[in-house]
Amino acid sequence: MNSSALRKVSYGVYVIGSRKGDRFNAQIANTVFQITSEPPTIVVSINKDNLTHEFIKDSKVFTASVLCQDTPLSFIGRLGFKSGRDINKLEGIDYRIGETKAPIVMENAAAYLEAKVVNEIDVGTHTIFVGEVVASDIISEKACLTYEYYQQVKRGTTPRTAPSYIEEKKKAASTMAKYKCLVCGYIYEPEKGDPDSGVKPGTPFEELPDGWVCPVCGADKSQFEKLQ
Structure with missing residues (x-):
């Protein structure tokens, strides 16, 4: 299916x-x-x-x-x-x-x-x-x-408790590493950045400001893991 x-x-x-x-x-x-x-x-x-x-x-x-x-x-x-x-x-x-x-x-x-x-x-x-x-x-x-x-467009995520939740399959890696929030599942994509938080497209995760937090749930950078 x-x-x-x-x-x-x-x-x-x-x-x-x-x-x-x-x-x-x-x-x-x-x-x-x-x-x-x-x-x-x-x-x-x-x-x-x-x-x-x-x-x-x-x-x-x-x-x-x-x-x-x-x-x-x-x-x-x-x-x-x-x-x-x-x-x-x-x-x-x-x-x-x-x-x-x-x-x-x-x-x-x-x-x-x-x-x-x-x-x-x-x-x-x-x-x-x-x-x-x-x-x-x-x-x-x-x-x-x-x-x-x-x-x-907003790149929002779906909670596991939502009726429409579907397990994501891994996709091919991009040139810059993506990072996933362990709290809500939001994925930071360097190519897109986080314009709402003042982060320009093309900004690697490692160069995000220390005070940057997940735009969905507010988790800090320590709560993100690199996607393989």
Whole structure:
């Protein structure tokens, strides 16, 4: 089977929020879509190991914020590669409480949806939560971030807990060594550099500034390994 064919399936990039009692959490997800219009119903696929899964199971509500194309990798990294069991992921992030009393992330969002869970489907490592939309609005008219753009242009990575995760196969080496972040899987490619952090294309990993960190998860250079 050629698993690369799965990469041709279209996805977006979303922030999923939920609550458990007075506690809030949010995470990145790429599998959110509408399944009916009357009543308006959406589904989201969440890994069973994620804290957000626990919160949705408990409260039976969730929110989905559609991210804009210019969303910084660091923002996605905080919500997608950090655990709410270790940090308050929403600290310092612009959000508000919706009709479901769950957090709606407004920062870097083009639109949001709020839903109450009406059904759950067990699909192995994940649960598909079916939610009837109870509130929604447009926040920005900016272009929305697709998963293809996130991976190919922003060079973002996919957590192992994501429903679309596919093990990467090693590719032919380039003239300058690439380095992989051991925390999130981000690959530093010297030919492309890291323009958002002021690193010009053509900069070898060894010449990166001492204070440079992974643009996705914030890990320092010591957390990178050379790809063979």
